[in-house]
Amino acid sequence: MPELREHPEGPVRLLGFWGSPENQELPNPADLVDPEWEEEERLSVADYLDHGQVAGYWMGSSRCRLCSRLNGSRDFTDGYYLWPEGLSHYILDHGVRLPAEFIDHIERRRNVFDELDRDVTWWRENAART
Template identity: 75%
Template structure:
């Protein structure tokens, strides 16, 4: 007899969590700065980051590691990646270019959403609260 086992989702991948004087194990955002990065692409990436789902909220706010701006107190996710709320600020304000693997993920996800087959039949039959 075989046992049915619920398969766990793979862990979310962290991105955009930066090192500090207290924790130098994480990357430095300055190492990712690309001032020549195309502005429309930066805006597109920042928009994606700003529209993640809230995964966690924290009691205190984070500050930008490059300019000390208050940068949010939440973690956001798309179900595959998890990032701090202020990551969009690094992209727009400092030209921090995220790894190509993440940019490819955004592209694939955006394309998949645009290509969704839409079915409105159940909605047409809706009659309101029951």
């Protein structure tokens, strides 16, 4: 069975955090808009992002850097990457394309889960004791 973690010793990689007038070291989402990005793949990536594990909460909501919409106050993770709650908005509503390495990561993760052996024995036995 494939491993669930690619880099267990490495840091979680940040994804989808944007620059601001005060911090211009981070990317500008407008530079990553790709109107040619296929809708089916965008929907799949956004779904993955929306189903991450909550990694933290912030005191206020972030605003979209492109349309000023309120965009959430949480961070999500899958144990490899960490992203802000509103990242799927950038993908679905603005066509902001994420790096191919991350798209490949999503596909590998989904394949790992599809290939898991499944055993209902534990659940059947323990549910009866509940």
